[in-house]
Amino acid sequence: MASGEEDGTVEEKETNNKKRTKGTIATAWLTFYNIAMTAGWLVLAVAMVRYYLQKGTHKGLYRNIARTLKFFQTFALLEVGHCAIGIVRTSVIVTGVQVCSRIFMVWFVTNSIRQIQNEESVILFVVVWTITEITRYSFYTFNLLNHLPYFIKWARYNMFIVMYPLGVIGELLTIHASLPYVRRSGMYSLRLPNKYNVSFDYYYFLIIVMLSYIPCKNSTHNKTS
Amino acid sequence: MGHVEILDAKTKDKLCFLDKVEPNATIGEIKSMFHKSHPQWYPARQSIRLDPKGKSLKDEDVLQHLPVGTTATFYFRDLGAQISWVTVFLTEYAGPLLIYLMFYFRVPFIYAPKYDFTTSKHWVVHLACMCHSFHYVKRLLETLFVHRFSHGTMPLRNIFKNCTYYWGFAAWMAYYINHPLYTPPIYGEQQIRLALIVFLFCQIGNFSIHIALRNLRPPGSKTRKIPYPTKNPFTWIFLLVSCPNYTYELGSWLGFTLMTQCLPVAAFTLVGFIQMTVWAKGKHRSYLKEFRDYPTLRSPILPFIL
Numbered sequence: 001m002a003s004g005e006e007d008g009t010v011e012e013k014e015t016n017n018k019k020r021t022k023g024t025i026a027t028a029w030l031t032f033y034n035i036a037m038t039a040g041w042l043v044l045a046v047a048m049v050r051y052y053l054q055k056g057t058h059k060g061l062y063r064n065i066a067r068t069l070k071f072f073q074t075f076a077l078l079e080v081g082h083c084a085i086g087i088v089r090t091s092v093i094v095t096g097v098q099v100c101s102r103i104f105m106v107w108f109v110t111n112s113i114r115q116i117q118n119e120e121s122v123i124l125f126v127v128v129w130t131i132t133e134i135t136r137y138s139f140y141t142f143n144l145l146n147h148l149p150y151f152i153k154w155a156r157y158n159m160f161i162v163m164y165p166l167g168v169i170g171e172l173l174t175i176h177a178s179l180p181y182v183r184r185s186g187m188y189s190l191r192l193p194n195k196y197n198v199s200f201d202y203y204y205f206l207i208i209v210m211l212s213y214i215p216c217k218n219s220t221h222n223k224t225s
Numbered sequence: 226m227g228h229v230e231i232l233d234a235k236t237k238d239k240l241c242f243l244d245k246v247e248p249n250a251t252i253g254e255i256k257s258m259f260h261k262s263h264p265q266w267y268p269a270r271q272s273i274r275l276d277p278k279g280k281s282l283k284d285e286d287v288l289q290h291l292p293v294g295t296t297a298t299f300y301f302r303d304l305g306a307q308i309s310w311v312t313v314f315l316t317e318y319a320g321p322l323l324i325y326l327m328f329y330f331r332v333p334f335i336y337a338p339k340y341d342f343t344t345s346k347h348w349v350v351h352l353a354c355m356c357h358s359f360h361y362v363k364r365l366l367e368t369l370f371v372h373r374f375s376h377g378t379m380p381l382r383n384i385f386k387n388c389t390y391y392w393g394f395a396a397w398m399a400y401y402i403n404h405p406l407y408t409p410p411i412y413g414e415q416q417i418r419l420a421l422i423v424f425l426f427c428q429i430g431n432f433s434i435h436i437a438l439r440n441l442r443p444p445g446s447k448t449r450k451i452p453y454p455t456k457n458p459f460t461w462i463f464l465l466v467s468c469p470n471y472t473y474e475l476g477s478w479l480g481f482t483l484m485t486q487c488l489p490v491a492a493f494t495l496v497g498f499i500q501m502t503v504w505a506k507g508k509h510r511s512y513l514k515e516f517r518d519y520p521t522l523r524s525p526i527l528p529f530i531l
Contacts, residue, residue, distance in 0.1 A: 192406040
């Protein structure tokens with residue numbers, strides 16, 4: 001019937017409009033998010049360069065940038081949400097593992113074990129992360145704006161060849177440096193006897209984490225994202 | 226008399242041509258014929274379909290009842306190396322049985338040397354060993370004498386995955402329960418007695434369900450029927466639940482958790498519960514799809530809840 005058909009097309013138009021609006025909102029949000037993250041990591045980069053130029057040493061540099069680093073790295077948890085609601089076409093698990101590995105490094109190693117904060121390995125991985133993240137977030141931004149400069153595209157697909165192994169080395173050396181302090185303090189650990197009949201040794205846990213870098217950091221899905 | 230050609234599902238290459246195939250030949254028989262020309266693909270690892278991306282045909286399907294012409298075209302996919310369900314079950318259950326006993330008897334290199342071959346002073350530790358061992362002996366015997374499996378085989382990689390899970394958790398639990406510094410349950414005898422009652426009740430329940438399910442299916446067949454309560458009161462739970470074997474299994478492990486008051490046991494119970502819920506929901510959905518008159522009061526695993 002005529003009126004029935006009209007209703008049908010009106011409904012179709014409405015759902016199509018809704019889809020288009022959702023798509024526009026998603027694109028707008030993602031563009032804002034990626035610009036903000038690019039800016040954040042740029043601020044971090046500038047702060048590190050300024051500190052080094054002023055003080056001439058890397059000692060105390062971590063303490064200086066710690067708050068900014070923690071803020072922007074933790075904010076990246078949102079990316080798991082982006083995948084979960086489908087506005088970014090990447091696996092939730094892959095993104096989750098990557099973000100968690102960063103969060104672990106920042107909060108459970110570097111932040112909580114003060115004695116290693118002046119290690120060179122810390123500066124190494126923070127510099128690597130900064131370069132990688134500025135490249136990555138600006139790549140996403142330009143993609144969303146449909147104007148991708150060749151330089152950014154080149155950087156995104158080629159820098160990781162050097163950055164990735166350097167980052168892994170920085171992280172591994174940092175965890176390794178923290179081991180004696182973890183052992184001595186017994187932090188994050190639970191000894192027997194206790195009423196839950198379980199124990200946890202953070203020292204051995206960190207060793208297992210270091211060993212797991214071999215299979216985990218070698219897997220193909222880590223190599224570009 | 227028909228002809229059968231088998232193509233690779235991915236590459237569409239012609240792998241095999243069988244001429245003069247009886248119209249009443251089964252897929253199983255066709256698989257045996259295909260195996261002769263390709264000895265590396267034994268029937269258990271063949272997936273034969275009408276459509277490259279379609280569902281596998283069953284071994285019992287008859288050629289003339291399928292929507293094919295005089296020359297039937299089938300697509301083949303290699304399921305990979307296969308291992309029998311019985312082998313997997315026996316291996317994954319024998320592990321925990323032996324591993325737990327190694328910790329119970331405090332075999333050297335686990336605890337400090339002064340504890341080698343000593344026994345725990347807590348009687349609940351002996352009780353726990355008996356319960357754990359009984360559970361896995363029961364599972365082994367059920368695998369050999371009770372269960373009637375729908376599928377003969379599963380992919381080989383499953384045995385590594387499954388054994389890691391069962392053996393790993395068994396070692397983790399056993400390490401703490403049999404540890405010289407083990408702390409017995411806070412509420413002492415009362416807690417242990419209640420836990421034992423729950424455990425035994427659920428072991429009997431679980432066994433009753435396995436027997437009831439076995440009796441639904443004549444030997445050697447793969448028929449599926451709706452299970453109903455029998456004269457055995459332990460099967461009356463079928464009124465409320467599709468997979469009471471999983472319900473009773475959860476109950477057994479809750480009992481064991483209460484008995485040992487050990488966090489790793491609680492973790493094992495939780496992970497097992499999650500997996501069994503996934504299986505129960507799948508089974509419940511298959512029942513609903515296959516049987517129009519499936520009882521509506523039933524839930525997959527927990528009455529009225531899940």
